[in-house]
Amino acid sequence: GGLQVKFRAKGKIYFGTCADPNTLNIASNTNVLKKDFGQLTPENSMKWDATEPSRGNFNFGNADTLVNWATSNGKLIRGHTLVWHSQLPGWVNNINDRNTLVCVNLRQNPLEMKVLISSKLQTTVIQNHAQSVAGREIFNEDGSLRSSVFSRVLGESFVTIAFQAARKADPAAVLYINDYNLDSANAKVRGLVNLVNRVNQANPGTIDGAGTQMHLQANGAGGAQAALNALAAADVKEVAITELDIVNASANDYTAVVRACLNTPKCVGITVWGVSDANSWRSGSNPLLFDRSYNPKAAYTAIINML
């Protein structure tokens, strides 16, 4: 069996990756997806600049392609991403009025987007388990809130507002907060844990899960277990590794991260950020499990042997 089958046999829900129409067009890539991966995250097609490039002008073509491929091949889907400071269309960045932002961001756009996505997600919900990412990359490295159009106009309340809007749009989705550099028990992890606990104490059950992206440097896996322990200690039902890639992709680094998830009861899954080094956003550092010819690398074999 491939990664998904073996990871599930260990009690986990998914071993996934990201995709979009550009990589779903490559047969050697989809062969690997079918055999090894159980979950897909749209790499770019559900970001706001892709789904609503100008106000009221929605485009779900690429997102639909991804969702249709995933559902017809029995793969779970993580929505990605609802509220993010990056890859925002200019018209959103320029809003400075609270009422307009709440209306545009949290009533009009995400609801329409979520309703559309969730109608497709129903299939996977029936199959098993839907995951949706609602808040992303909202922290500075010291754990304070990052300055964005959301935090400037709405303050911390945008987090609760966004999760409540997502819940209303798709009550079956599992809603995650997710960020990068949550790779050890650092100040940013503490900031995220404190925010999740504040939000869920005020409004119980608002945030379901905490995700760590884990875009790691070489030899950067040493803090992974401590990071997962800290995230799992927050008031959440589950945690996940959502965008894993590691410079040079050594077998030791990759097995350390997979072992950390195996050792963390609340860790439900791992998503690596791409299949082949050829299509990685960090292509030059060869951070993935398959080489440029879509052949498995040493780290892949090490994970399979470990599982």
Ligand code: G3I
């Ligand atoms: O689609 C255009 C294409 O028409 C144009 O010719 C080309 C020229 O540069 O650009 C293409 O768009 C690029 C897009 O990826 C699709 O390939 C953008 O320039 C490029 O900026 C974009 O990069 C994405 C990046 O997010 C943007 O911040 C990466 O693919 C994607 O892997 C990366 O993923 C993010 C996660 O969503 C969130 N966490 C961090 C992670 C890494 O930055």
